[in-house]
Amino acid sequence: MRVAVISDIHGNRHAFEAVLDAIERSQCRELWCLGDLVGYGAEPDACVELAQRHAAICLAGNHDLGVRGEIPLERFSRGAALAARWTQETISASTREYLDGLAPANLDEAVGLFHASPRDPVWEYVLASLQAELCLDAQQHRVCLIGHSHVALSFSRAAGAAATGQTRDPGEELDLTTGEWLVNPGSVGQPRDGDPRAAWLELDLECWSAAYRRVEYDVAGAAAAIRAARLPDSLAERLAFGQ
Ligand code: ZN
Numbered sequence: 001m002r003v004a005v006i007s008d009i010h011g012n013r014h015a016f017e018a019v020l021d022a023i024e025r026s027q028c029r030e031l032w033c034l035g036d037l038v039g040y041g042a043e044p045d046a047c048v049e050l051a052q053r054h055a056a057i058c059l060a061g062n063h064d065l066g067v068r069g070e071i072p073l074e075r076f077s078r079g080a081a082l083a084a085r086w087t088q089e090t091i092s093a094s095t096r097e098y099l100d101g102l103a104p105a106n107l108d109e110a111v112g113l114f115h116a117s118p119r120d121p122v123w124e125y126v127l128a129s130l131q132a133e134l135c136l137d138a139q140q141h142r143v144c145l146i147g148h149s150h151v152a153l154s155f156s157r158a159a160g161a162a163a164t165g166q167t168r169d170p171g172e173e174l175d176l177t178t179g180e181w182l183v184n185p186g187s188v189g190q191p192r193d194g195d196p197r198a199a200w201l202e203l204d205l206e207c208w209s210a211a212y213r214r215v216e217y218d219v220a221g222a223a224a225a226i227r228a229a230r231l232p233d234s235l236a237e238r239l240a241f242g243q
Pocket of ligand 1: 008010036061063148149150
């Protein structure tokens with residue numbers, strides 16, 4: 001089965017719709033989302049509705065949990081906390097209900113799914129090889145999917161070797177048939193790897209391969225929605241830079 005894997009949508013409907021269009025044209029049969037539907041962006045209800053309609057699996061991210069009131073907003077940066085408070089005041093009852101039903105990990109599939117990392121599904125940013133090593137030691141599945149850092153990357157470890165990792169460009173393919181892996185699709189709604197295009201991953205669970213994808217979207221539209229909501233201007237500006 002081919003699965004489309006996405007993460008970190010962050011209330012960016014424009015980016016989410018562009019990714020859904022691309023997935024529609026692919027051979028993916030299911031959509032799995034690694035969390036952070038809301039936070040930062042101005043259209044949380046629309047994004048939750050799209051996730052509800054299209055995602056077979058959806059995890060909770062730290063921002064979703066912050067909006068639910070399960071993580072104190074003091075743990076977030078100023079801009080993120082402001083956006084979380086705005087989201088709390090804005091979202092509909094049905095959005096709230098959907099977010100309330102999500103968990104930050106799913107261990108029921110052939111690969112492990114975590115919003116952040118196998119040893120800390122909510123908060124750990126896996127960006128360095130030593131960290132990846134410890135996560136690979138902790139994980140029960142040979143291959144795990146992670147989000148949270150908003151960077152398209154992978155870490156892997158062959159038997160008896162040390163873990164290595166790198167950021168991944170669109171079109172790059174991973175051979176997942178051997179070794180242990182942590183695979184991050186990058187972010188749909190707020191990429192931070194210098195490429196403003198919305199990121200997603202095509203995962204083939206029969207051939208054990210994965211391919212990184214990127215799609216252009218209406219960045220100006222998403223930024224205008226953030227400004228119209230009177231959210232911090234920096235949240236609008238960063239989208240154009242992929243930061
Ligand atoms: Zn996020």
